[in-house]
Amino acid sequence: MTSAGRQKAGLSGHAIARARPMFHRVLSARPDTVRRTLTDIRSRFRSEIGEDTMGRLELVLAEVMNNVAEHAVRISQNGTPGQVPLIHLSVVMQDSGLSCAISDDGVTLPDECLRPRGLPLIDGAELPEGGFGWYLIQDLTQALCYYREEQRNFLAFSIPFDDSGKEAST
Numbered sequence: 001m002t003s004a005g006r007q008k009a010g011l012s013g014h015a016i017a018r019a020r021p022m023f024h025r026v027l028s029a030r031p032d033t034v035r036r037t038l039t040d041i042r043s044r045f046r047s048e049i050g051e052d053t054m055g056r057l058e059l060v061l062a063e064v065m066n067n068v069a070e071h072a073v074r075i076s077q078n079g080t081p082g083q084v085p086l087i088h089l090s091v092v093m094q095d096s097g098l099s100c101a102i103s104d105d106g107v108t109l110p111d112e113c114l115r116p117r118g119l120p121l122i123d124g125a126e127l128p129e130g131g132f133g134w135y136l137i138q139d140l141t142q143a144l145c146y147y148r149e150e151q152r153n154f155l156a157f158s159i160p161f162d163d164s165g166k167e168a169s170t
Helices: 001-009 033-044 051-073 133-139
Strands: 022-028 087-093 097-105 143-150 152-160
Touching: 022 033, 033 051, 033 087, 051 087, 051 097, 051 133, 051 152
Parallel strands: none
Antiparallel strands: 022 087, 087 097, 097 152, 143 152
């Protein structure tokens, strides 16, 4: 058997990569494109993952990408907003969950976002409108990591599969 034949048959000593569902998108950090991207992600993974995993994935990605849309625009010295950041998003299905990588060319993520946090104090009579985003992101993900290189933010994490067993059957 030729070398090319051995590689094709998986006999070269190297593992054969399995085809896994993936999603990649470069989008403008605007609420309408974030919404459309979340709809496309649901379409891409709907037959592959359970509803619980899908809900957690959508919630985390919505929080992260909407934070970029809301907070990452650079403001010039004269106070005018700069160009809307671009978000690069990749989601890859793995054996144990979904690996997600997001990068953007917006402002640096504030340090306090990644500090471990609990739920904000809640007065039973008045629920706050915000303040839950980074708590939810930290609570629903595993292996959350962030770094900044030159003018880009990089955020990576995984969303573990739920216990429904649907993912295991794919």
